[in-house]
Amino acid sequence: MENTSNDAGVEALRLLKATEPPSFLTPNPALSEAARTASQYLFSSLKPFSPKSPLDQLLVDGFDAEQIWQQIDLQTQPLLSTIRRRVKQLVENPEEISQLKVPSEGGNKKEEKSQDEWEEESDGFDEELDEEEEEDEDDEVKEGEGEEEEEETEDEEEEGEDNEEGGVIEDKFFKIDELTKYLEKEEDDFENGEADREGEEEDDEEESDEEGDFGIGDDDDEDEDEEAEGIESARYEDFFGGKKERGSKRKAQVLQESEYSDDEDDMEFDKQTKGTASAHEKQLEKIQSKIELMEKANIDPKTWTMQGEVTAAKRPKNSALEVDLDFEHNVRPAPVITEEVTASIEDIIKKRIIEGHFNDVQRVPKLPSKAPREVKELDDNKSKQGLAELYEQEYVQKTDPTSAPLSFKDEQKNEASMLFKRLCLKLDALSHFNFAPKPVIEDMSIQANVPALAMEEIAPVAVSDAAMLAPEEVFDGKGDIKEETELTKAERKTRRANKKRKFKAEAVKRTNKKAQEGVIRSKVNGFYKVMVEVTSLMSGACFLS
Known part of the structure; x- marks a missing residue:
C-alpha cells in the first residue's frame, strides 16, 4: 500500500515537472489533484525527519489550498529550524563531517537499491541545484579548461587511492545511510536528555521565527536567510576540501552572489510573510498602507491647481494649457445645435406650412412686477406764499385733514371707488339683492349709570369714609409682602x-x-x-x- 502511494507521488511529481508553467495559471482539476498527491507524498517522506510535527499525514480531502498550505507550514517550520541549526554546526566544525561513518563496498544490495531509488526520487528536487552547478561549472570550464582538467585528474587519482585503501564507495554528497544513522543517533540523544541544550536553542530559534512572522526579530531572520542562502549554494568541495582552489573560488563567488541578492531575499521574505499572514493581519497592512499614503499626500507639496488663487508667477510656464479650467460667464451660453434640435425645427416648419400659419409668433407681454416709479417734477419758480402762510397751511392740515386739498392720486382713488360701488350695485340688482349684506341700522338707547336701587349703609355718624376702606384699597403694594427670612440675597x-x-x-x-x-x-x-x-x-x- 505504501509502495503504491509512493509510486503515485513520484508520478505526480514527474507530471508537475513536465507541465508547462502557463498551465498553472488556468484551472485544471487533473493538475490540482496531482499537486495534492505530490504534496501528500512529500509530507509523508519528510515526516521521519520532523518528529515535532503535530500531523501524522497531510489531509487533502475536503480542504482548500490555504488549509493545505497551513498544514505544510506546520511541518516545515520546525524542520527548517532543525536543518539550519545542524548545518550551522557543520559549517562551524567541519571536522564533524569527517567523523561520519561511510558504508563499505560489500554492503547489502538492498541498501544500494534503496539508495539508488532515493537518488532517483531526489533528482526532481535537486534538478535546479544541479542546473546551477552545471552552469557554474561551464563558466569555470570556459575560464580555464586546462587547469581544471589537471585538477580533476589529480582529484580522481586521490579519490581512487582513498577508495582502494578504505574499500568504500565515494558518493557525490552525503550518503542516505549515514544521514539515517545520524538522525537515529540524534533522536536517541534527545530522548535520553543529552540534547537539552540544543532543545533550548531550538525553542529560542522557534520563538524568534514566530516573532519574525509578526514583524519582530527581523535582523535574526535576515542572518538566518543569508546563512541558508550560502548553504544552499555550497558545493562538495566546501565540505570535504577535495579541491582547495575551486573551493576558495566557489566561496568567494557565493559571498559575492549573496551580497547582490540581499534585496531580492528581502523581497522574497516579505512575500513569504504576506503569504503566511492571516486575514486580519492583511487587513491591518492594507489600512496601514492607506494611512501612509494619506500622510504622504498631506506632507507632499500641493500642486498649483490645489493652492487656490494662483498668479502666473506661482505656477509653471504654459501649465494652464494642460488643465481644463472652469470659467464663470455672465452671458447665457448659446444653445448647442444637435441633430435632434434641427429635426424638431424642421418638424415645426413643416407643420406650420401644412396648417398655413405663416404669421410670426406673438410674444406674451410680461406684466410689470413692480409699480412704475413716480416721477417728481421740480419747479424752479419762486414761491408766491410767505413762510408764515406755509406754516399756517401745514398746521391746518394737521389739525383738520379734510381741509387739505386733494391730490391727483386721491382724485383717482375716489373715482375708482365710485366706479366700483356702481358696479357692485348693478351686480346686486341682477341677483335681486339676495347676496347683498343688509344695512346696519343704529338704534338709539339711553343708559343711565345710576343704580336701580339706592340703599343706605348703617354706619356710625362719626366714622369717615377713609376708615371704611379695605386694606388693599388703602395700600396697593407693587409686589408680595415678605418677611425678613423669606427674602433672597438680591x-x-x-x-x-x-x-x-x-x-x-x-x-x-x-x-x-x-x-x-x-x-x-x-x-x-x-x-x-x-x-x-x-x-x-x-x-x-x-x-x-
Whole structure:
C-alpha cells in the first residue's frame, strides 16, 4: 500500500515537472489533484525527519489550498529550524563531517537499491541545484579548461587511492545511510536528555521565527536567510576540501552572489510573510498602507491647481494649457445645435406650412412686477406764499385733514371707488339683492349709570369714609409682602440700598434745612441790627430836636 502511494507521488511529481508553467495559471482539476498527491507524498517522506510535527499525514480531502498550505507550514517550520541549526554546526566544525561513518563496498544490495531509488526520487528536487552547478561549472570550464582538467585528474587519482585503501564507495554528497544513522543517533540523544541544550536553542530559534512572522526579530531572520542562502549554494568541495582552489573560488563567488541578492531575499521574505499572514493581519497592512499614503499626500507639496488663487508667477510656464479650467460667464451660453434640435425645427416648419400659419409668433407681454416709479417734477419758480402762510397751511392740515386739498392720486382713488360701488350695485340688482349684506341700522338707547336701587349703609355718624376702606384699597403694594427670612440675597441688597438712599436723601434735606434756617437767622439778626440802629438814630434825632 505504501509502495503504491509512493509510486503515485513520484508520478505526480514527474507530471508537475513536465507541465508547462502557463498551465498553472488556468484551472485544471487533473493538475490540482496531482499537486495534492505530490504534496501528500512529500509530507509523508519528510515526516521521519520532523518528529515535532503535530500531523501524522497531510489531509487533502475536503480542504482548500490555504488549509493545505497551513498544514505544510506546520511541518516545515520546525524542520527548517532543525536543518539550519545542524548545518550551522557543520559549517562551524567541519571536522564533524569527517567523523561520519561511510558504508563499505560489500554492503547489502538492498541498501544500494534503496539508495539508488532515493537518488532517483531526489533528482526532481535537486534538478535546479544541479542546473546551477552545471552552469557554474561551464563558466569555470570556459575560464580555464586546462587547469581544471589537471585538477580533476589529480582529484580522481586521490579519490581512487582513498577508495582502494578504505574499500568504500565515494558518493557525490552525503550518503542516505549515514544521514539515517545520524538522525537515529540524534533522536536517541534527545530522548535520553543529552540534547537539552540544543532543545533550548531550538525553542529560542522557534520563538524568534514566530516573532519574525509578526514583524519582530527581523535582523535574526535576515542572518538566518543569508546563512541558508550560502548553504544552499555550497558545493562538495566546501565540505570535504577535495579541491582547495575551486573551493576558495566557489566561496568567494557565493559571498559575492549573496551580497547582490540581499534585496531580492528581502523581497522574497516579505512575500513569504504576506503569504503566511492571516486575514486580519492583511487587513491591518492594507489600512496601514492607506494611512501612509494619506500622510504622504498631506506632507507632499500641493500642486498649483490645489493652492487656490494662483498668479502666473506661482505656477509653471504654459501649465494652464494642460488643465481644463472652469470659467464663470455672465452671458447665457448659446444653445448647442444637435441633430435632434434641427429635426424638431424642421418638424415645426413643416407643420406650420401644412396648417398655413405663416404669421410670426406673438410674444406674451410680461406684466410689470413692480409699480412704475413716480416721477417728481421740480419747479424752479419762486414761491408766491410767505413762510408764515406755509406754516399756517401745514398746521391746518394737521389739525383738520379734510381741509387739505386733494391730490391727483386721491382724485383717482375716489373715482375708482365710485366706479366700483356702481358696479357692485348693478351686480346686486341682477341677483335681486339676495347676496347683498343688509344695512346696519343704529338704534338709539339711553343708559343711565345710576343704580336701580339706592340703599343706605348703617354706619356710625362719626366714622369717615377713609376708615371704611379695605386694606388693599388703602395700600396697593407693587409686589408680595415678605418677611425678613423669606427674602433672597438680591432682595436684601435692594432693600438695603433703598434704605441707604432714603437715609442719604433725608440727610441732604436736613443739611439744606439747617442752611436755610441759618440764612433766615442771619437775615433776622441783620434786620434786628438795622432796626436797632434806626431806632437809635430816631431817638437821637428826637433828643436833638
